[in-house]
Amino acid sequence: MQRDWIAPPSAGLGVCLEGLRKDFGTRAVLDGLDLDIAPGQFVAIVGRSGCGKSTLLRLLAGLEPASGGQLRVGGAPAAARRDDVRMMFQEARLLPWRTVQQNVKLGLATPDADGRARDALAHVGLVDRANDWPAVLSGGQRQRVALARALVHRPRLLLLDEPLGALDALTRIEMHRLIESVWRELRFTAVLVTHDVAEAVALADRVLLVEEGRITLDEAVGLTRPRGHGSEAFADIEGRVLSRVLKESAQVSSEQQPRLAA
């Protein structure tokens, strides 16, 4: 009862990408990328910086148009699903001139906006800071407000663009637990972009590696939740993905060596 404000049944939307391209000038950042994400799945995308993982997320959010290929969210073009898709950015991007509660209800036009905003804040444990200015919050608290702001719109696809990158290790682990618990409860589809393989393995059903605009590794993570960082199976998967990322970058640099010399 308490949380029926957010989740309609079977909330998650599937994502289907076919031959997705994105060019910046003559450079192809995404080069014919194919991907299917089942409704309600938690997918993490890892890769070195500049591999196109953030661009992929921005296309899913409708922040940028694709240069070619198909992009369907819940069976419809992404542009038609904008209201069902919410994004958490690397920085919290709270409006400094609005209180925490006003930030959370941004863009919410319903008469019960205030009540929903407070519910969402209760969800992330910050209801007692509802009337504070963002400037007095810590980095972790700001990202929790940003999460509440995304949740209040009842998203069916939540995109997370390295939202924990700037947080300290302890706050990150707290945020992992929080994100995992709201995802389990509300069953939206989640796509997390991160450079931290351990974070990807801790949270995702599936870890994807993006290299040179394509998906080159698709690793299912079958561990039971909640996952402990210490377990052997966890370390095994983390090690496998990590060595794959590093091997590829070693290859790339050895390929580039002669070119530099020539």
Next chain:
Amino acid sequence: MATPTRHLRGLAPWIVPLLILLAWEASSRSGWLSSRILPEPLAVGAAFWGLLVSGSLLHDVAISTGRALGGLAIGGGLGLVLGLLTGTFRTAETLLDTTLQMIRNVPALALIPLVILWFGIDESAKLFLVAIGVFFPIYLNTYHGIRAVDAGLVEMARSYGLQGWPLYREVILPGALPSILVGLRFSLGLMWVLLIVAETISAQSGIGYMTMNAREFLQTDVVLVGVLLYALLGKLADFVARELERRFLRWNPTYLGVTA
């Protein structure tokens, strides 16, 4: 313990003006300063009182303030509207900004001969001078304020479904406000400068008229009353600007530090 120190700190900025006043009074009394050059502070005080009681002081101050605020409303209002336009719309910027930047480089006071030819020496000439002077600080700071709004916040707001007027009201205007208020503060300072010049050229009333009139009759004390009035009014304008900032920028960490 805390209260007396706070009182002392509140008084501290006034120590130097007070010392200057005492030194001035002493040198006038000792005959070191001729009253033609600088009458003693008490004489200035007496002149002030006399003008106040006769009612002419309040009349002149009211007239001057009316002109200053009228010019500010016209020039500042236009600056705000045009700044919002050129800041928001590329087309408006392309059409208007170059022209405005050229006019900006002409000192407002250089226009005085032209202003006299156009408007004669009546009220509209004074309003025009003040308006054109306060226009540019507000225009420029509004324009730059809008342009400098954090693109990340705008992108976030758009992806959360805001566009058009709600986007403007929630993100762009509040983001530009600190800069607009800086422009207002500059304008308030310029406003008095331009008014003084306008009123000393030609006026039948106002503080400038009062001082120019007093000069004719060698009433140095009345001239000094005028100078002090400008100082007080300038300080008052600055105070108002500061209070506006404190009120509208409450969210800013600078001001949070003050209240917390």
